[in-house]
Amino acid sequence: MTVTEPSPLYTAIEPYIPLGRSGLLPALHAAQKLYGWVPEAAAAEIAKALRVPLADVHGVIEFYSLFYDMPTSKHVIRVCTDVACALKGGEGILDRLCKKHGLKAGQTTDDLSLTIEPSPCLGLCEHAPAVWETGGEQSSLNSEDGATSVSLNRRPPSRVYGSVRILTANCGNGTTSLAKYGEYAGLKKAKAMTPEEVVAEVKASGLVGRGGAAFPTGVKWEGAAKAEGTPKYVICNADESEPGTFKDRVLLLDDPHRVIEGMCIAAYAIGAVKGYIYIRGEYPYIVPVLEDALQEARRAGYLGNGFDIEIRVGAGAYICGEETALFESIEGKRGFPRIKPPFPTTHGVFGKPTVINNVETLCTVPMILAQGAAEYRKLGTEKSPGSKLFCVSGDVAQTGVYEVPFGVTLRELLEMAGGVQGGKRLQAVLFGGAAGAFATSEHLDVKLTFEDLRAAGLPLGSGVVMVFDETRDMRQVLKSLGHFFAHESCGKCYPCQMGTQRQKEILDRIADGNISEGDFERLQDVGWTMTDASLCGLGQTAASAVLSAMKLWPGLFVEGQTSKV
Amino acid sequence: MTVTFVMDGKEITVEDGQTLLDAARENGMDIPTICWHEATTANGLCRMCVVEVEGWRTLQPACVVKAGAGMKVQTRSEKVVRARKTILEMLASTLDLSDAPEILTMMDEYGADASRFPDAVRRESEVKDDNPMYIRDYSKCLLCWRCVQVCADDAQYTYAINFEGRGYETQIGTFFDKPIPETTCVLCGQCVGVCPTGALKPKRQYLLEQGVSPEEISVLNTGRKRRK
Numbered sequence: 110m111t112v113t114e115p116s117p118l119y120t121a122i123e124p125y126i127p128l129g130r131s132g133l134l135p136a137l138h139a140a141q142k143l144y145g146w147v148p149e150a151a152a153a154e155i156a157k158a159l160r161v162p163l164a165d166v167h168g169v170i171e172f173y174s175l176f177y178d179m180p181t182s183k184h185v186i187r188v189c190t191d192v193a194c195a196l197k198g199g200e201g202i203l204d205r206l207c208k209k210h211g212l213k214a215g216q217t218t219d220d221l222s223l224t225i226e227p228s229p230c231l232g233l234c235e236h237a238p239a240v241w242e243t244g245g246e247q248s249s250l251n252s253e254d255g256a257t258s259v260s261l262n263r264r265p266p267s268r269v270y271g272s273v274r275i276l277t278a279n280c281g282n283g284t285t286s287l288a289k290y291g292e293y294a295g296l297k298k299a300k301a302m303t304p305e306e307v308v309a310e311v312k313a314s315g316l317v318g319r320g321g322a323a324f325p326t327g328v329k330w331e332g333a334a335k336a337e338g339t340p341k342y343v344i345c346n347a348d349e350s351e352p353g354t355f356k357d358r359v360l361l362l363d364d365p366h367r368v369i370e371g372m373c374i375a376a377y378a379i380g381a382v383k384g385y386i387y388i389r390g391e392y393p394y395i396v397p398v399l400e401d402a403l404q405e406a407r408r409a410g411y412l413g414n415g416f417d418i419e420i421r422v423g424a425g426a427y428i429c430g431e432e433t434a435l436f437e438s439i440e441g442k443r444g445f446p447r448i449k450p451p452f453p454t455t456h457g458v459f460g461k462p463t464v465i466n467n468v469e470t471l472c473t474v475p476m477i478l479a480q481g482a483a484e485y486r487k488l489g490t491e492k493s494p495g496s497k498l499f500c501v502s503g504d505v506a507q508t509g510v511y512e513v514p515f516g517v518t519l520r521e522l523l524e525m526a527g528g529v530q531g532g533k534r535l536q537a538v539l540f541g542g543a544a545g546a547f548a549t550s551e552h553l554d555v556k557l558t559f560e561d562l563r564a565a566g567l568p569l570g571s572g573v574v575m576v577f578d579e580t581r582d583m584r585q586v587l588k589s590l591g592h593f594f595a596h597e598s599c600g601k602c603y604p605c606q607m608g609t610q611r612q613k614e615i616l617d618r619i620a621d622g623n624i625s626e627g628d629f630e631r632l633q634d635v636g637w638t639m640t641d642a643s644l645c646g647l648g649q650t651a652a653s654a655v656l657s658a659m660k661l662w663p664g665l666f667v668e669g670q671t672s673k674v
Numbered sequence: 675m676t677v678t679f680v681m682d683g684k685e686i687t688v689e690d691g692q693t694l695l696d697a698a699r700e701n702g703m704d705i706p707t708i709c710w711h712e713a714t715t716a717n718g719l720c721r722m723c724v725v726e727v728e729g730w731r732t733l734q735p736a737c738v739v740k741a742g743a744g745m746k747v748q749t750r751s752e753k754v755v756r757a758r759k760t761i762l763e764m765l766a767s768t769l770d771l772s773d774a775p776e777i778l779t780m781m782d783e784y785g786a787d788a789s790r791f792p793d794a795v796r797r798e799s800e801v802k803d804d805n806p807m808y809i810r811d812y813s814k815c816l817l818c819w820r821c822v823q824v825c826a827d828d829a830q831y832t833y834a835i836n837f838e839g840r841g842y843e844t845q846i847g848t849f850f851d852k853p854i855p856e857t858t859c860v861l862c863g864q865c866v867g868v869c870p871t872g873a874l875k876p877k878r879q880y881l882l883e884q885g886v887s888p889e890e891i892s893v894l895n896t897g898r899k900r901r902k
Contacts, residue, residue: 152849152850162833163849164833165833166849167836167838167848167850168836168838171838171839443837596841597841598842600817600841600843601719602718602720603764607761607764608760609841609842610794610842611764611767611791614793618793625792635760637753637760638756638757638760641724641733642733643721643732644721
C-alpha cells in the first residue's frame with residue numbers, strides 16, 4: 110500500500126472540513142491564496158471534502174466579488190471608485206494604473222502576474238483616494254499616484270478626533286494590547302450580576318444599534334436570552350461596507366479588546382457558547398490583529414471557558430452586512446437575505462437564537478456595564494444617550510472618525526473638521542451613507558440625535574457625513590450611488606434586482622446629459638417600488654439618497670438645468 | 675383555532691397559520707403571484723403578491739405573511755398597485771415574456787406599459803441545447819427560483835443547477851457552466867414542469883416550434899439506439 114501525499118489544496122482546506130458547508134467560504138479563501146483564483150478542479154475537491162453540491166459551490170464563488178472562477182493573478186490592485194474616492198480622483202488613478210500596465214479595468218495579464226480592478230467602497234474614505242493590493246510585497250504605486258495604498262501588511266493609519274474620547278479612548282496610536290487595555294472591567298461587573306440584570310442594565314442605558322437600524326440593543330438581547338433553542342450565538346457584524354463608513358475599521362484595528370469584551374458580555378447575558386466576528390474581505394489587515402487579541406483574551410481566561418469567538422472573513426458583498434444575509438454567508442451560502450420574521454433573536458445563524466450587533470454597538474457595552482447605565486446616560490440627550498462616531502469624509506479640511514456626544518449640531522461637527530476644504534461653500538452632505546439622504550446648508554443647525562434627525566427627514570444610518578463643496582457635480586455623485594447599488598444587489602427580489610439596474614441606467618443618462626422624457630417619473634416609480642416592496646433593507650434604501658435628491662433639487666433631473674445646485 | 679381580520683374592508687375568518695394569500699384565495703379575492711408555486715417553498719421574492727398591512731412600514735408578501743387577528747390588509751392600495759405595475763414594466767424591459775401568458779394578462783390588468791423603460795439593458799442569452807430532453811433559454815428566465823428549488827430540497831435532491839452572477843446579472847447555471855449531461859441532472863423534468871415562462875421547455879416542443887416536423891424529430895432521437 111502506498112501512502113499518497115495530500116495535495117497542497119487538501120492541506121490548506123483540511124481545518125475547514127469538519128465545518129462542513131459552513132467551511133465553504135474559508136476553504137475558498139484558502140484555495141485562492143494558493144492559486145489566485147478557484148480553478149474547476151479545486152472547486153470540485155472542496156465540494157467533495159465539504160460535502161457540498163458542485164453547483165452550489167460554483168453558485169457561491171459566483172456570488173462573491175472577491176472569489177474568481179476565471180484565471181486571476183495573486184497580485185490584484187483594487188482601486189476604489191466609489192463616492193468619496195471618486196471625488197478625489199479614483200477613476201483617474203484606475204485609468205493611469207491600467208495604462209501603465211497595459212490592462213483594461215477588470216483584466217489580468219496573460220502571465221497572471223497582475224490583475225487590476227475597480228472596487229466598491231474600501232472603507233478608507235478619510236484616506237481617499239484609496240487602493241487595496243493583495244499579493245504584491247511592495248506597493249506597485251508610487252507617491253505621484255497620490256493614493257493611499259493598503260495591503261495585508263500595510264494598515265491604514267487612524268485619524269481620530271472629536272470632543273469626547275470614550276469609545277475611541279484607545280484609538281489613534283496603533284493597536285492596544287490587552288496589557289494596555291487592562292482587565293475586562295465591564296465583564297467582571299457583568300459576571301457579578303445575573304444575566305437578566307445585565308440585560309436590564311443595557312436596556313436602561315438606552316443603547317440602540319449603531320449599524321444603521323437603531324434597534325434597542327437591550328431588547329434584542331432580551332429576545333435572544335428568552336428564546337428557546339441551543340446553542341445560542343453572538344455575532345459581531347464587522348462587514349462595514351456602507352459607502353462612507355470606516356469607524357468600525359478604526360475600532361477593530363486600534364482597540365480590538367473593547368469589541369471582544371462587548372461580545373463576552375453579550376454572550377453571558379444571553380447564554381451563548383459561540384461567537385463570530387464577520388469581517389469584510391476588504392479588511393484583511395484587521396484579521397491578524399483580531400487573531401492576536403483573541404489569543405490574548407484566551408490566555409487571560411476571558412475566552413475558552415464556555416464561550417469562544419471565531420473570525421469569518423467575507424468575500425466582497427455589501428449585502429452580507431444585512432444580518433440574515435450574513436448568517437447565510439457564515440453557513441457557506443450565497444448571501445441572500447431571508448424573509449423576516451422570524452427574527453435573528455429566535456432564528457439566527459444555523460436557525461438558532463442569535464444576537465447580532467454592530468462593532469460600535471458592542472464597543473459601547475463594556476463602558477455601560479463598568480460604569481453603569483446612569484453614568485452612560487449623562488452624556489448625550491434623553492432619547493439619544495451617549496456618544497456617537499461619525500465618519501467625516503469628502504470635501505472637509507480634516508477627514509476622519511469623530512466622536513461626539515449626541516446633540517452637537519451638524520455645523521459644530523463640520524467646524525471640528527475644519528469646515529469645507531479650501532474655503533469653498535458647502536453644497537450638500539450625504540447623511541447616513543449611500544443608503545442615506547442628502548442634507549444642505551439649511552440643515553446645519555440640526556442636532557445630531559436620532560429624534561432631531563428623524564424630524565428633519567435625515568437618517569443617522571451608520572454615521573456617514575460625506576461633504577460636497579459647491580463645485581461638485583451632484584449628477585456624478587448620484588451616478589456613483591446608482592452604480593454601487595446595481596453592483597451590490599443580491600438579485601433575490603424583483604424590485605431591487607431590476608430596480609437598481611433601471612435606476613443606474615436612468616442616473617447614467619442624467620449624468621451624461623441624455624435625459625429622456627419621463628425619466629423623472631420613471632426614476633420615482635422605480636425608487637418608490639424598491640422602497641415599498643423590496644425584501645430587505647438594502648433594496649428598501651437603495652433609492653433613498655436618490656429620492657431625497659429629487660425632492661431637494663428636482664432641477665437636476667430635468668434637461669438643460671445646471672448640474673450644480 | 676381561527677383568526678379574524680379585515681381584508682379590503684371585508685371581515686375574514688381563517689384557520690390559524692394560513693397565509694394572507696391562502697386567506698384571499700379561499701375568499702375569492704385575487705392576489706397575483708409569479709414566483710409562488712404550490713410545490714415549492716415560498717420565498718416571497720417576486721413581490722407581486724405584496725399587500726399593505728396597516729401599521730407595517732413596508733408592503734408585505736402575502737405568500738409568506740400569516741393572517742393575524744385584527745390585521746387590516748389592503749390588497750389593491752395605491753402603493754400596492756404602483757409596485758406591481760412597476761415590477762411588471764421592469765420585467766417586460768428585462769426579458770422575453772412571449773411564452774408567459776399569465777404575466778402578459780397581469781400586464782393588461784395593471785395597465786403596465788411594456789415599453790416603459792426605453793434603452794434598458796435586457797438579459798439576453800443563447801438557447802442552451804445540450805441534452806436530449808429539454809432546452810434552456812435564459813433570455814426568458816425571470817429568476818423565480820422554482821427550477822433550482824425542485825432540483826434541490828423541494829423535490830429531487832439532485833442539485834444540478836444553482837446560480838451564476840449576482841444582482842441583475844444573475845442567471846441559473848451549472849457547475850462551471852457544464853452541459854447538462856455532465857452534471858448530476860437525472861433528466862427528471864421537474865424543473866421544466868414548474869417553469870412559468872418557457873425558459874425551460876421540452877426539447878420536442880422546442881423543435882416543433884422551430885418548424886421541425888415530428889418525423890424529423892424521431893430521426894433526431896435515434897441516437898441512443900445507434901450508440902449500443
